Amino acid sequence: MILTEVAPVWIRICLILVLVSGGFLLSSRSMSNLVRTYQFQSFLLVLIALGLCILEGHITLLLVAVLTLVSKVWGIPACIRLIQERIHIQQDLKFSYLRPPGALMLSILIILLVYVCFAQILESLYAASSLFFLGSVIGVSLVLMGLLAVCIRRMAISKVIGYLSMENGVLAFGLFVTELPFFIEFVIIIDLIILVLLTSIMTVGIDSSIEEYKTRLQEFHLLSEEGGIS
Amino acid sequence: MIGESFIFAFLNVAFVLVISPFFMMVIKKVKARVQGRQGPHLLQGYYNLAKLFRKETLYSEYAGFISRIAPYAALSILLVAAVMVPIFWIPEQELVTANIIVFLYLLVTGRLLIALLGLDAASTFGGMGSSREMSLSAIIEPVTVVVFAALVYVTGSFSIHDIFRTATTMFPAYNPTVLLLSVPLFILIIVETGRVPVDNPETHLELTMVHEGMLLDTSGRNLALFELSHAVKQTLLMAILLNIILPAGIALEMSAGVLILGGVLFLLKGTVLCVIIGLFESAYAKMRFFQIPNLFMIAFFFSILTIFIEVML
Numbered sequence: 258m259i260l261t262e263v264a265p266v267w268i269r270i271c272l273i274l275v276l277v278s279g280g281f282l283l284s285s286r287s288m289s290n291l292v293r294t295y296q297f298q299s300f301l302l303v304l305i306a307l308g309l310c311i312l313e314g315h316i317t318l319l320l321v322a323v324l325t326l327v328s329k330v331w332g333i334p335a336c337i338r339l340i341q342e343r344i345h346i347q348q349d350l351k352f353s354y355l356r357p358p359g360a361l362m363l364s365i366l367i368i369l370l371v372y373v374c375f376a377q378i379l380e381s382l383y384a385a386s387s388l389f390f391l392g393s394v395i396g397v398s399l400v401l402m403g404l405l406a407v408c409i410r411r412m413a414i415s416k417v418i419g420y421l422s423m424e425n426g427v428l429a430f431g432l433f434v435t436e437l438p439f440f441i442e443f444v445i446i447i448d449l450i451i452l453v454l455l456t457s458i459m460t461v462g463i464d465s466s467i468e469e470y471k472t473r474l475q476e477f478h479l480l481s482e483e484g485g486i487s
Numbered sequence: 488m489i490g491e492s493f494i495f496a497f498l499n500v501a502f503v504l505v506i507s508p509f510f511m512m513v514i515k516k517v518k519a520r521v522q523g524r525q526g527p528h529l530l531q532g533y534y535n536l537a538k539l540f541r542k543e544t545l546y547s548e549y550a551g552f553i554s555r556i557a558p559y560a561a562l563s564i565l566l567v568a569a570v571m572v573p574i575f576w577i578p579e580q581e582l583v584t585a586n587i588i589v590f591l592y593l594l595v596t597g598r599l600l601i602a603l604l605g606l607d608a609a610s611t612f613g614g615m616g617s618s619r620e621m622s623l624s625a626i627i628e629p630v631t632v633v634v635f636a637a638l639v640y641v642t643g644s645f646s647i648h649d650i651f652r653t654a655t656t657m658f659p660a661y662n663p664t665v666l667l668l669s670v671p672l673f674i675l676i677i678v679e680t681g682r683v684p685v686d687n688p689e690t691h692l693e694l695t696m697v698h699e700g701m702l703l704d705t706s707g708r709n710l711a712l713f714e715l716s717h718a719v720k721q722t723l724l725m726a727i728l729l730n731i732i733l734p735a736g737i738a739l740e741m742s743a744g745v746l747i748l749g750g751v752l753f754l755l756k757g758t759v760l761c762v763i764i765g766l767f768e769s770a771y772a773k774m775r776f777f778q779i780p781n782l783f784m785i786a787f788f789f790s791i792l793t794i795f796i797e798v799m800l
Contacts, residue, residue: 270663273796277667280788284781358784365791372799391799 260311265388268308271301272395275429276368279402282422283364284357286348288341288414292334295418298425299329302432305392309432318432321442325428328446333421336453341414351411360409367405368398382434389433396430399423417456424449491741495578496570502750503569507718508532510725510761514682517765532718539711547704549609557604558705558712561597565719568593572723573730575749576738577651585647587635594679597716598624605701616700623685623697623779627678630783630790634671637793638731641668647727655734664800665732667793671786672728678783680721682764684774685782722757729756 278298285291306322309315355363375394382390403423407416424445431442512532519526528534546554571585571593598620605617639645641664642653657665678685681698688698696703702713730737736752738745774782 266663269800270666273663273667273792276792276796277670277789280785280792284785356781358781361784361788365788365795368792368795372795387800391796394799 264308264311268305268312268388269391271305271308272391272429275301275305275399275425276395279399279422279426280361280364282406282418283360283402283409286350286357288346288349289338291349291415291418292337292341295337295421295425296330296334298422299325299334302425302428303330305429306432321428321432324442324446328450329421329425333449333453336450337414337417340453340456346412346414349410349412349415352409353411355405355409360405364398364402364405367401368394371398371401379434392433393430396426396428396433399426399429402426413456417453420452421449489580491578492580494741495573495576498576498746499572499574500566500569502574503719503722504566504715506754506757507715507722508536510722510757511718513758513761514765514768517762518769521766521769536711536715539714540708542707544707544709547608547610549607550704551607553600553603553607554705554709557600557607558709558716561600562712562716562719564593564597564600565716565723568597568723569719571647572726573648573651573737574722574726575736575753576741576746577648577655578741581646581648586645587639587647587650588645590647591631591635594720595624595628597720601698601701601713604705608704610704612696612700612703616697616703619697619776620701623678626780627783630671630787631675631679633787633790634668634675637668637671637790637797640794641665641797651730651734651737652739654731655737655739664793664797667789667796669728669732671789671793672724672731674782674786674789676721676724676728676764677767678786679724680717683768684771685779687773725757725760726753729753729760 275298278294278301281294282291282298285294303322303326306318306325310318310322372394375390375397379390379393382393400423403419403421403426406419406422410416410419427445428442509529509532512527512529515531516526516529567583568590570583571590573585602617602620602624605613605620607613638650641662642650644650644653654665676682681688686697686699698717702710705713733756736749736756738749
């Protein structure tokens with residue numbers, strides 16, 4: 258009984274923190290902070306899914322929470338950290354088109370635009386529940402903020418975190434407006450894992466030929482001298 | 488009612504004057520501990536003030552009347568501001584109109600006086616400090632206005648007393664926007680009090696100093712007054728943050744027990760906030776001058792976000 262009363266409050270707080278983490282992903286220059294923020298953002302989505310599970314009682318939401326916890330809070334960040342340690346990149350200082358202050362300003366406009374559009378499109382939802390309206394606005398805003406991060410960042414790993422953040426936005430929107438089937442959610446997670454693995458290959462070898470690629474992997478300590486994965 | 492208001496004003500101002508040097512020392516102590524040093528005694532701030540008050544005041548040969556009146560005027564302005572910000576007790580009736588816009592203007596006037604003082608002594612460092620201070624001020628002022636606008640929007644009042652009274656009825660867990668608002672208010676404390684990463688209060692390096700540069704030609708009693716007004720300003724901004732996000736313990740009625748409890752709780756909350764500020768300062772390096780607007784932009788982003796969320800909720 259108490260949980261059903263507390264759940265909307267904690268969902269609201271988590272949603273706001275999700276948006277804050279989206280802003281942080283646009284402005285942070287430290288690679289480890291970027292990964293940590295993505296991990297935190299994913300954890301907030303786990304809490305939101307649990308909160309909605311308490312409110313609505315759908316077991317699918319619990320499964321989504323568990324899947325997100327295992328893949329996005331634990332698996333993917335661990336994988337990115339591993340790549341990051343190997344390529345020894347501490348900071349991402351390269352930006353295209355916009356610097357972080359400009360990106361933050363633009364993200365404010367994005368949130369405003371999404372709010373204005375959704376206020377008209379989802380008028381009935383707003384009348385029914387402001388919480389679900391807030392969730393949908395924040396979900397789509399997060400997708401667009403992730404897209405912005407992909408556009409302004411120049412390093413492959415940072416771009417990947419932008420993509421991952423976009424997917425978090427899709428998940429948030431899916432949780433509040435159109436619930437995705439669990440199977441689709443599962444496939445998306447597999448896609449994300451492949452994306453991260455591909456990035457690790459791209460990050461070290463995108464500018465090298467096939468012949469040089471092995472040398473390049475060894476240079477970044479991703480392949481041992483004997484040919485085995487280190 | 489009027490009597491109660493006068494008691495409030497007296498207690499508030501006296502409390503602020505007494506605890507402000509203590510808070511400054513807590514921050515210094517935390518920073519020293521993080522650096523592996525013993526750090527100053529927690530009462531060192533009071534000893535320093537007493538020492539400076541006893542010392543002779545010297546003026547530059549070029550100094551005009553600004554150098555003579557600015558220290559007194561700066562402290563007086565902040566003490567008027569102190570009457571507006573309830574620290575541990577919100578009386579039923581306001582002695583002066585505690586309008587948040589007037590409060591902002593008082594802070595700006597204090598800043599203007601210090602900038603004029605930096606120019607008045609006609610020293611290169613003072614001029615440079617004033618120039619930097621005004622450049623920063625031109626960027627931070629609009630952000631400060633937006634931060635306070637968000638505060639007004641969330642609480643629905645321009646009166647600082649009403650804002651605090653509303654905050655006591657809103658437990659942060661039930662109003663997430665209040666939590667969101669705490670970030671720009673924290674950044675505002677860092678910026679307005681010239682702390683790392685915006686300015687380094689410990690440094691006297693010509694290339695980096697902003698606030699210290701303006702006070703370089705000040706000595707004796709005048710320096711003590713400036714040090715005290717700086718500490719008072721920090722306490723007032725801390726009180727705004729603390730009494731909004733954690734208003735627990737603030738007295739709403741005039742009774743000795745409740746007032747003492749309110750004072751003690753504020754002291755505890757303030758000390759915790761000082762520890763956080765000290766750790767924050769230790770964790771960051773001073774930003775390059777042209778990187779500072781990035782920090783302001785974060786405060787601006789959070790303030791706008793607060794207004795949006797409040798509208799959406």
